[in-house]
Amino acid sequence: MGWKGTVRSVGSAIRAAERDAKRRERELQQRNKQYEKMQELEQAAYEVDVFNNHIDVIQSLHKECSPRIDWNQIALSNPPIEPRKSNDNEEKARLISDNYKPGVFDRLFKREEKKRELLSKKIVEATKSDESLYKSKIKNWEKEKEECKEAVEIAKALLDGKPEAKIEAINNLQPFSEISNLGSSLSVDVYDNGILEATVKAHGTEIVPSEIKSLLKSGKLSVKNMPKGQFNEIYQDYVCSCALRVGNELFSAIPDKLVLVTVIDTLLNSQTGHLEETPILSVAISRTTIESLNLETIDPSDSLHNFKHNMCFKRTKGFEPVERIDPEGLDYT
Known part of the structure; x- marks a missing residue:
């Protein structure tokens, strides 16, 4: 299959491989069109469904991924046979x-x-x-x-580890569209030793709700401020799920065996009193290790113990700044 044909087929596969949470999200969006016509209790149930679904979506990004591209097979591809003229x-x-x-x-x-x-x-x-x-x-x-x-x-070029080929493949395949739709932005760099690092800007306060929506016994809607500890735990799972998804998507697009993923967000610098963008998670993800995990059942935060990573998180305080993992100390092969 040609390069552009590969991109098209992968794109189709991505669209076809939606997990339950995403399908549920689409159904709820359809129901939103009839929201104004609903009775009060129906509206309340709908809002709670939307809230619960959103939490499910942001904590389960790691559960799906684009299909792997076999670059070894593509490298051995033969050109198409010239067609014969027919009468x-x-x-x-x-x-x-x-x-x-x-x-x-x-x-x-x-x-x-x-x-x-x-x-x-x-x-x-x-x-x-x-x-x-x-x-x-x-x-x-x-x-x-x-x-x-x-x-x-x-x-x-990818199998030879050429940096420009990695960037071109990622730019063409665009495997991070869902993450972008959730408010995160992403950039990719390749270091001199060949290791690729994806930097994800998480926008945590925009993604994780500050309120909890639930139903009272009467069926009416209850809206309360989300406890700080619960907010932090959901945000941690979102950040870790996002990092795992990014790493897995990179493995689907390029043949590397190890990639770096660093998540940054805006935190208060206690020394200056100013908000600053800083790394809150940096993880070296191994292809072999992530392929051995059951991504459907893991806790995204707990699963990071399978990888070399820097993360400082407390339930009561949330994330604290960490250093990016130094790519020079990693074995690219």
Whole structure:
């Protein structure tokens, strides 16, 4: 499959591989259109469903991922075979013409000559149709041949660990769209030793709700401020789930065995009294290790103990600034 064809197929697979939480989110968005028509208790139940679903979504980002691309197989791809010119339409038209035998009425009304002229015209049209079809096939073949060449080149460059190939593959595949939709932004860099680091800006206060919505026994809506400890725990799970998802998406797009993911957010600097963007999690994710985990059942925060990471978190205070992991001390291979 060509490079652009690979991108299209992966994109289709991403769209097809929605987890339950995302499907539920879409259903709730549809119900939102009828919100104004709902009775008070129906509105209350709907708002609680939306709240619970949002919490589920932001804590389960790690549960899905784009399918892996086999760059070794793509590197061995053979170019498409040049199409042969076919004369099928012309041959059919000639066969009809050769088998034409004027009937009684054709002879009676002297239509034989006109019929033969019409059949000759059909042969010319069929010949042009064959030529047009052949040109179209050649055009598609040349495009596929170029895409195959491009795919093989980028696959070999990725397998050789070339930084520009990694960036190109990620930019083309764009595997982080869901995370971006949730309010996080992301940038990617490659260090001199070949290790790739993705930096994620989390926007935690915009993602994690500050209030809890629930139903009273009467069925009416209850809205309360979310306790700080609960907010911090949900935010920690969101950050860790996001980091795991980013790492896994990188492994789906490039053949690396180790990547760095650093999550940053705005925290208060107690020395200056100013809000500053600072790392709150830095983790070196191993392909072998993450592939061995059951991502459906893990606790995203607890799972980080499987990887080298820097994170300082307390339930009562939340995240504190940490240092990025130094890529120079990591084994890229």
